[in-house]
Amino acid sequence: MxxxxxxxxxxxPTILMVLVQILYVGINILYKLVVVDGMNLRIVIAYRFVxxxxxxxxxxxxxxxKQRPKMTWTILFQGLISGLFGGTLAQxxxxxxxxxxTATFATAMNNLIPAITFVMALFFGLEKLNWKAAAGKAKIIGTLIGIGGAMLLTFYKGARIPTPSFHVTVLQPLTSHVASSHSSSGGNILLGALFAMFGILSMSLWLIVSSKMSEKYPCHYSNTTLMSFSASLFSIGFALCTERDWNQWKLGWNIRLLTVAYAGLVPAGVNVVIIAWCVHKRGPLFVTVFNPLLLLFLALVGSFFMAEMLHLGSIIGGVLIVCxxxxxxxxxxxxxxxMNLLDVPPQTLHVSSSPSVEVIVKSSTGDDKSNHNNNINTSNVVDRDRQDSSENGNNRAIHDEKKQLTSRNV
Incomplete structure (x- = not known):
């Protein structure tokens, strides 16, 4: 046991990060449903953090x-930075x-987060390149293989592979919407790529700040609350500046309420707590490596539940992601x-080391002799002290007798 x-x-940490990516699949589906419903996504972000x-x-x-450390200005500033970059700007x-x-392009660009985070973690001293060691090579090559697999899964289809389907076509109306949106904004690919790069930098910077913040303030619920509160302020202000129609802010018992409730409780709540805990335990690079799994899960959901065909590129990309x-x-x-071996106290290693026991056994005869000699020397010193003290006592007695004779003569 x-x-x-x-x-x-x-x-x-591994199990929790896989669960995080599975929960992100739900919010992507709900985002697509709420887009079809016509809700402003900036308002969705604001409600999400509220x-x-x-x-x-x-x-x-x-x-x-009871265990929360004292709030300082540094921690408060880090919370505001986390809310701005990891919350409002990233979303x-x-x-x-x-x-x-398109959604394919945006999701594929997000797979660059591990590489950007690794470079930024090197710059801030949270990760070490350590190319000569096998562990360092594994981290670098594994990151590149994961990114390559995600890109292959996204851009290469290959032969179709028939899979069983449950014929759930709840997202079928989205197809025409996304196609028309993509056709109308085909000339803005460069601007979209620029936004995607800034979003990646925002997410990477949030992971770095979260790692620094968890060192001095290791309270993940409080960290998430502080981040969500600051992100809600920034998001509400930005949504009010861009959307003046108050009907967009109304929520009923419909898909809008379900989307903002799920987005607030799961991705912006539970997932952020899990990510903060994993960053504290394993570092920011460990967290970002699981991002390509989202594409794999979305491909599986699409093939089994959305009547979409699974392609050879998806299988090869998924294998590369896992590798x-x-x-x-x-x-x-x-x-x-x-690191755990280096943290072992040296006293424990000294006590459990066998050479010290061997030395004690081998040198037991010499130690007995030395102890015997030391005892003899000690006894000699004690005897000398006793003799000196007795001689001093005799001298004092003779001196006292001389004083008495002198006083009598006088």
Whole structure:
């Protein structure tokens, strides 16, 4: 049982990050549904962080009110930066990329986040290149393989592979909408790519700031609440500046309420807590490596539930993504083991080391002799002290007798 617990504890960050990508599939589907409904996506972002703040604030108060460190200006500033870059800017730029290009292009560009985050983590000293070591090579090559697999899954189709389908066509009306949107904005591909790059930089910077923030303020519920609150302020202000129709802000018992509630509770709430915890445990690169899995899950959902055909490129890309993930996780595992060995106290190693025991056994005779000699020397010193003290006592007695004779004569 103890071995099973240790294995589960080691695999916990990996399992949680896979769960994060699965939950992101749901929000992508809901975003498509709410686009068909005609809701302004900037308002969706604003409601998303409002719901996230209302959901996370009670959790932070209940679970972290006694262990929360003192709030400082540095932590507050990092929370505002996280809300601006990881919340408002990242989501807004991603949706702008969707509007100017296609969902395929935007999702493919997001797969550059691991590479950009790795470069920024090197710059800030959170990761080491360590090209000469096997772990460093595994991280670099695995990241490149994962990105290449995601790009192959996106842009290469190949032969069709028949798969069973449940014939769920709830997103079928979206096809014409996306096609018309893409045709009307075909000349803005360059601007969309520029927005996508800024969105990638925003996400990477948020992961770096989140890693720094979790070191001094390791309260993930409070961190997420602070980020969601600041992001809600920025998003509401931006939505009010761009949308003046108050009918867009109304929510009913429809797909709009479901979308903003799910977006606030799951991606902006639960997922951010999990990501912050994984960044604190394994670093920002570990988190970003799982991003290509989103494309793989979306391809599977599309083939099994949306009556879409699965292509050879999707299978090859998925295999490359899994191989890249395995290489990066292997490299991170090697580095974590090395760090744990370096953190072992030297006293424990000294006590458990066998050479010291051998030296004690081999030198036991010499030690007995030396101890015997030391005892003899000590006894001699004690005897000398006793003799000196007795001689001093005799001298004092003779001196006293002389004083008495002198006084009598006088």
């Amino acid at each position: 103890r071995d099973i617990r240790e294995v589960v504890e080691r695999l916990k 719901f996230a703040t209302a959901f996370m604030a009670p959790l932070a108060f209940i679970f972290e009110r 807004t730029l991603y949706l702008e990329t969707l509007a100017l290009t 890249g993930l395995y290489m990066v996780l292997w490299g991170k595992g090697k580095e974590m083991k090395k």
